[in-house]
Amino acid sequence: MREHPFSLGPRLRQCAAFVRPGSRVADIGTDHGYLPVWLTRRQICPHAIAADINAGPLARARETADTYRAADLVELRLSDGLAALKRDEVDDIVIAGMGGELIASILGRAPWVQDEALQLVLQPMSHPEKLRAFLYKNGFDLIREETVLDGGRLYTVMLAAFAGRALSPSLEECYLGRLGESVSPYTPAYLTRQAALLAKRKAGFSPEESERIDQVIHALAEKAAALDLKQKEASL
Ligand SMILES: C[S@@+](CC[C@H](N)C(=O)[O-])C[C@H]1O[C@@H](n2cnc3c(N)ncnc32)[C@H](O)[C@@H]1O
Structure with missing residues (x-):
């Protein structure tokens, strides 16, 4: 005990x-x-x-x-x-x-x-x-x-x-959730990983769906970069 x-x-x-x-x-x-x-x-x-x-x-x-x-x-x-x-x-x-x-x-x-x-x-x-x-x-x-x-x-x-x-919810909202407001130092890497997973799943989708998925991948990558920058600035 x-x-x-x-x-x-x-x-x-x-x-x-x-x-x-x-x-x-x-x-x-x-x-x-x-x-x-x-x-x-x-x-x-x-x-x-x-x-x-x-x-x-x-x-x-x-x-x-x-x-x-x-x-x-x-x-x-x-x-x-x-x-x-x-x-x-x-x-x-x-x-x-x-x-x-x-x-x-x-x-x-x-x-x-x-x-x-x-x-x-x-x-x-x-x-x-x-x-x-x-x-x-x-x-x-x-x-x-x-x-x-x-x-x-x-x-x-x-x-x-x-x-x-x-x-x-839009596809982007489903992939991002509330992570745009996260304070964790791991969120940029997490979002980048989600974007990579989504890119892998893209095969087999119609051209229109594929375009929509590309937009989400882009949005996740942008959010990851913005959070990364914000965290770097905060630590200066
Ligand atoms: C990987 S373990 C997670 C243990 C712990 N919650 C954690 O996060 O470390 C998953 C557990 O969920 C249980 N589980 C799976 N389906 C379930 C269900 N429908 N209701 C209750 N427990 C379930 C499994 O028996 C197993 O013990």
Whole structure:
């Protein structure tokens, strides 16, 4: 048994930074349970639900909670997405380390997340643009987004909440999200990487679609250069 919680890596650390102090948090797809154990043992959250669709990860989360004396603070729950949770149990929901489409489908299957008082911390491992499209189209507001470098890989972490305004986002908005306002030093590199990924996906599209994609690639590259310049000027 250990008294002090471990340190989190940059990706989960950014997720934790978006969680509101004092909130009851649920970590969906918790696996090792590091995030809920860290948040409760650091007394950022009074209580956490650590949920996973598989029993193996929940056993790992139990081990983490036992090791760091958080068994009374972290409730383990077998759940497909948010299916085994109720609205009045949580204030902040974290869904990290899954594909953007899976995160969107988990949110889409739980209409109760359409509540302005709830905060969503979302960290897609792939297709962030599909997750942003889902959020915008379903009335969620992207409040903030920051990038991190963790284990040599770049990630984005999103903070979102329901706002009741369904939008029809452009392709550029889906690729950029709120990254134009990011303060992370890794955002220019992240945007450059997204532009390169988009360039790879371009093959097979019609000439008109291809032209639209080129415009987005150009916009991402321009935003990356502008942020880079802004950060360099700020550090002078
Ligand atoms: C790669 S791990 C991410 C662990 C942790 N959230 C992180 O970001 O480090 C993905 C976890 O999500 C779980 N998972 C996958 N689909 C899920 C679903 N529909 N509902 C709940 N958990 C799910 C898997 O069992 C696995 O433990």
